[in-house]
Amino acid sequence: MEQVAELAGQVAHGPNDFWYLLTVFVLAVFVGFYVVWSVTPALHSPLMAVTNAVSSVIIVGAILAAGPDVIGPSKILGFFAVLLAAVNIFGGFLVTQRMLAMFKKKGK
Structure with missing residues (x-):
């Protein structure tokens, strides 16, 4: 049992940290793909x-990454993450609002 804990620690924080993170990313992509494609059309708006x-x-998370006083790669990437996520948020809410307006009955 002790060997399993030691091996898990090496996998999570070992020299091949990149492969661990890449594996988690690939698994998240597959799970997300199958979750989105299995949703019925009526539930796409929610x-x-x-x-x-x-x-x-x-x-x-991006604001926290951009927070340190030293300007470095994390601050620059955090700024771009905030910018792109803000565009995604506001554009997504705008599109959702327009989609919901299509389903409202027009008053006479």
């Missing part, structure tokens, strides 16, 4: 709204 909420969480 799914897109949740996607916009996830982008809001990304903005918080």
Whole structure:
């Protein structure tokens, strides 16, 4: 049992940290792909709204990454992450609002 814990520690924080993170990323891509494609068409609008909420969480993380006083790669990438996520959030909410307006009954 002790060997399993030691091996798990090496995998999570070992010299091949890149491969560990790449594996998690690839698994997340596959899970996300199958979750989105298995959603019924009636639930696509709420799914897109949740996607916009996830982008809001990304903005918080990017602001934290851009927070240090030293200007470096993390601050520059954090700025671009905030910029792109903001475009995604506001554009997504605008598209969702227009889609919901299509389903409203027009008053006579």
